[in-house]
Amino acid sequence: MSEIHESISVDVPFERVPELAERFLASITTKNGEAVIPLSVEVGDLVVEREARLAIVPTRRYWGYEIMDIGWEAQGGGPYPSFKGTLCAEQETLRTCRLDLDGEYAPPGSIAGAAFDAMMGHHIAQAVARRLLERLRTAFEGALVS
Numbered sequence: 001m002s003e004i005h006e007s008i009s010v011d012v013p014f015e016r017v018p019e020l021a022e023r024f025l026a027s028i029t030t031k032n033g034e035a036v037i038p039l040s041v042e043v044g045d046l047v048v049e050r051e052a053r054l055a056i057v058p059t060r061r062y063w064g065y066e067i068m069d070i071g072w073e074a075q076g077g078g079p080y081p082s083f084k085g086t087l088c089a090e091q092e093t094l095r096t097c098r099l100d101l102d103g104e105y106a107p108p109g110s111i112a113g114a115a116f117d118a119m120m121g122h123h124i125a126q127a128v129a130r131r132l133l134e135r136l137r138t139a140f141e142g143a144l145v146s
Contacts, residue, residue: 001104002122004085008133013138014097017066017089018058020140027139032056036075041127048124051075056087061074064091070101072132079113081105081125099136103128 004030007083012020025035032102052072060067066089076081080087092098107117 001106002081002117002120002125003104004101004125004129006101006126006129006133007136008099009092009096010099010137010140011096012088012144013095014064014066014089016144017078017097017099017140019066020143021056021058021068021087021136023143024136024139026053028054034075035077037072037132039072039128039132041124041131043120043124050078052080059086065089070103079108081108081121083125083129099133101133108126 010017029035029061030047035054036051037054038049040047041050042048052074052100054072055070057069058066059069068087068089070087071084073082083103083105085101088100088102090100105111107121109116113121135139
């Protein structure tokens with residue numbers, strides 16, 4: 001298993017994050033009821049992009065924290081890992097929070113997949129997670145402005 005840990009600050013109150021995540025998922029839900037998002041990363045001159053089914057489910061709340069399960073998997077399968085983890089909103093100020101994305105994935109393809117992950121795959125996975133957090137920040141902050 002390979003682990004991913006990414007964080008980003010967001011200009012929204014932490015307690016609004018589950019509601020904003022629900023709105024975001026609704027905005028990307030297809031006719032068949034799946035939340036589908038293009039996940040992409042640039043590797044040199046190459047752009048790797050794949051549509052993935054995304055799930056974000058609120059699970060628990062503590063003072064100053066909102067914790068949700070998050071996961072995604074490539075739509076249509078293929079040699080792409082599935083990710084499972086948590087998305088935690090932690091209060092920074094009354095109007096800002098930090099989103100922490102933590103989880104893991106199993107590189108596909110046994111030994112060859114593990115070798116690719118060690119050389120380049122993990123870097124790609126980290127970049128995809130960072131891009132997803134940036135997209136969530138844009139959507140969450142935009143929802144509060146409108």
